[in-house]
Amino acid sequence: MRACMAVLVGVTACAGSPPTTRASELRAPMPEVTLPRLAGGTWSSTSARGSALVVDVWASWCKPCSKGFPKLDALAARRSDVSVIAISIDEDAAAAREFVAQHPLGVPIVQDAEQAVTRPLGVDRLPTVLLVDADGTVRYRIEEPSERDYDDLGALVDRFASSSSTDH
Secondary structure, three states, X not given: OHHHHHHHHHHHHOOOOOOOOEEEEEEEEOOOOEEEEOOOOEEEHHHHOOOEEEEXXXXXXXXXXXXXXXXXHHHHHHOOOEEEXXXXXXXXXXXXXXXXXXXXXXXXXXXXXXXXXXXXXOOOOOOEEEEEOOOOEEEXXXXXXXXXXXXXXXXXXXXXXHHOOOOO
């Protein structure tokens, strides 16, 4: 199954064709998972409850996946009210570490080799950004985000943060 996902994502997102951003509003619960951090220790999806969460899903074999890394770092530095996490779907943690060594990323990085987050949320393209509200509900999924999409993440977070209390 993982091999099928890798082939599907690789062919559709990383084949060298120009990316076409697909954004969709969701109302899906963020899967409750505990994942290993590349730097050691673990990260739990429930630990982010109470604040907005931006999740960047990527893999080492996806060349366009590193393009948003500087924007994610900038968002994390600018917005203390927003948690940012990067999820590698690499099966090999060493490959993910090597990729990050070549494309530095300052936000916490976790490995989801079993795709416990991506599979339930229908992620089939890379990179994909998920925006999760303070209650743990995935509100947006942005597939193959453009530079402008990364620039607009803060505004999107503000949009759902201001509406989350009235949308339930």
